[in-house]
Amino acid sequence: MAVNVTVEFWDESTWVRYFGEELGAFYSALVSFLKARQDVLGRLSGDLAQVLRGGDRELALQMLLGGVRQECVDKGVIEQSCFPEGSAARFFREKLGFEVSLDALNKLVNALKAGKMPQELGKITEQETDVINTLREVERVLYEVYRRVPKEVSVEVKPRRYEVRDARDLVGAYEEVLNAGLRLLPLYNPFTFFLYSLRLTPKPYLRLMYGEKLFDGAVAALMERYGVKIGLRIAPGLGKELDEELGLYGHEKDTVGDLVTHVIDKLYRIYGDDEYKAYLNKYQIYDILEVAGIPAKELYEPRIEVKIGNGIVQITYWEIRYYSSGVSEGRRYSYQRTVSVSYLDFVEKFSPILFLGLAEPGIDKVTIWL
Numbered sequence: 001m002a003v004n005v006t007v008e009f010w011d012e013s014t015w016v017r018y019f020g021e022e023l024g025a026f027y028s029a030l031v032s033f034l035k036a037r038q039d040v041l042g043r044l045s046g047d048l049a050q051v052l053r054g055g056d057r058e059l060a061l062q063m064l065l066g067g068v069r070q071e072c073v074d075k076g077v078i079e080q081s082c083f084p085e086g087s088a089a090r091f092f093r094e095k096l097g098f099e100v101s102l103d104a105l106n107k108l109v110n111a112l113k114a115g116k117m118p119q120e121l122g123k124i125t126e127q128e129t130d131v132i133n134t135l136r137e138v139e140r141v142l143y144e145v146y147r148r149v150p151k152e153v154s155v156e157v158k159p160r161r162y163e164v165r166d167a168r169d170l171v172g173a174y175e176e177v178l179n180a181g182l183r184l185l186p187l188y189n190p191f192t193f194f195l196y197s198l199r200l201t202p203k204p205y206l207r208l209m210y211g212e213k214l215f216d217g218a219v220a221a222l223m224e225r226y227g228v229k230i231g232l233r234i235a236p237g238l239g240k241e242l243d244e245e246l247g248l249y250g251h252e253k254d255t256v257g258d259l260v261t262h263v264i265d266k267l268y269r270i271y272g273d274d275e276y277k278a279y280l281n282k283y284q285i286y287d288i289l290e291v292a293g294i295p296a297k298e299l300y301e302p303r304i305e306v307k308i309g310n311g312i313v314q315i316t317y318w319e320i321r322y323y324s325s326g327v328s329e330g331r332r333y334s335y336q337r338t339v340s341v342s343y344l345d346f347v348e349k350f351s352p353i354l355f356l357g358l359a360e361p362g363i364d365k366v367t368i369w370l
Contacts, residue, residue: 007194010219015226018191019149024157026180027142033173036162048121062167063092078105099127138266141259148227181267187279195260196357198230200250205351227256236343237310292349300334302370313346315339
């Protein structure tokens, strides 16, 4: 695995650029989009019949009926199947959470065909969706991040105001969030990669990749100025001196670095497996695991659990097995395996994996997500 580390983490201009421009652009777009969405919900909050008599008629129709199958309109019967994958109405319902009952949609379609609008149709309501819930979680985390970075940097991160005249304006605002977030992922952003690599990595490997500069007092002070602080997270149980020299170092809990890694984790939930797999494949993670004795391409679950203590590491994973007889013959099942290795052997084989930020420290174990 070849990793070319080019981040000048000792130079404050690098930190200013990341928090002021790169992460800042995403935070600004996110806050602006969520505000625009809430404003649109407010504008469309009355009964649909009244909304359609006002200035937001086209906006509402695009969001509720955009892409509907013509045969459903002709029949005057609207069902969920009337909205194909990729239709505007389905996008606004499933992704952005603009909900209206099928009963209201049927009344609406038939009223439009008859050319006569009733006094009441029903209301557009806000629906909880995975996308919106995740973006709100990210907004809350980033609010905390920007409370802690230097004020002269945070004040430069300003949301914009979107003028939503039709559905495409809100879609455009959402796309800006996705594009800005994509540019933050560690595969594309060297500074995010740097912060991700400090999640949980053996100190000798951090020294190898970043040199002694990472542990220099002046650099540590610069990092802490931006709320980033690393320390010994997991002691391998080799004795105090060896633990400090060989242990797993990473972001201290709830520091800015820790919060940013959580933001990236949540973004991967939005972009899906393909982006995460692209990151893993870029650095040949599955090949590294195979060399380490883990059947990475035959895992039943995309995770490995690690417990460390007294200089010994227990590695647990779940591999795919197949029933060889009976009614279940040929069906696969999960088979748990646990192997024990010395901590030094673990460091030698797993450091490149941990360096990519794949390991999430827990209360009594470390989980490596694949």
